[in-house]
Amino acid sequence: MASKKRQCLLADLCSRDDHRKPEHSKMNTSIDPQVARIRASLLAWYDAHRRDLPWRAKSGVRADPYAVWLSEIMLQQTTVATVGPYFGNFKAQWPTVGAMAAGSLDEILVAWQGLGYYARARNLYKCAGVVVSEHGGVFPETEDELRKLPGIGSYTAAAIASIAFDQPCVPVDGNIERVTARLYDIDIPLPKGKKDIHAAAQSFISKDRPGDFAQAMMDLGSGVCAPRSPKCDICPLNADCQAYKTGNPARLPVKAPKKIRPERCCVVFWLENADGDVLMQKRPETGLLGGMTGFVSTSWREGAWPEPTEIETASPLSIEWAEIPGEAVHVFTHFRLTMRVLKGKAQKGANVDGFWVAPTVFAEHALPTVMKKVIKLVGENPS
């Protein structure tokens, strides 16, 4: 019966969907009163409680599309607190798309190090190039055009279009997904439930302050309609929230059970030359940590340590290696990696694959956090 209720709701939403009506239809004549109330309540709440964020324009001021784009890419699966300093650094180093396109991928990756999901950085640079070469250095303003750019998917296209250009669209991120699922009490487990939730979210489309509306939903989802302990008592939408009325908003949205995270193991080679420089390699351009810099290691075996023969084969030099006490552990999205480190000294003129880096200039290279943990472990065990 819950599903029947939902069917009625969605059919209802579609039939009264004002954004599907022809352009000449009068605005605000056939809008569902509940949707109108939600919009008004949310915008009023936003005007009083909006967050002041580095990439966000002041109230009533049009945002800088470059800043909106840059922040949206950085904010993909990443918290506001984490993004803050990175955004400031990028804006200072590359004030415009043109400046970024004129830079190099390596520079971008160095600045991005530690932020994770490095394909975002590669696509960021690629996108800057396309905006300059195909759009004269000016971001396109429509959702469809934005969607074609590297690194910009359906969410980000709608986010930029609405926030930077006030286009009437609704970017459905995790926040809006959660708020919408609760407003309409949609309990189909994700990702299957996305279809209904996104359809319901589209009923909010309006030509009146779409950018503010999108950001308001995000602020609400972040500070009020939070994943674990929603503050329903102070929520401006509680009068229209189906989940609040009928019971348990905190359980929504329902998510499919997670899969277990496999364990992987590897041995890392810390090779120093006579000057104390350390051997490093640039990783392949695609895949995990693509384009980043790292140390030589065995393959990352699942479930067991590499065999001695594999360690021997993977070592950059046939010399005497000394194992450093302890292990370094790093957790990726889909597996957990435990590393042991072997330390060795290269003879002068030894022929190795890679390049030598002095520890004093590690920071000049694009080192992912997992590699910094290796550095930390070695530093804790001076020879």
Place this chain on the structure above:
DNA sequence: GAGCCGTGGAA
């Protein structure tokens, strides 16, 4: 469509 792709902070 399901798996791949990082990281750090909160509960």
Place this chain on the structure above:
DNA sequence: TTTCCAAGGCT
């Protein structure tokens, strides 16, 4: 300690 998750995109 473990689990969850944060303004997702690509293949």
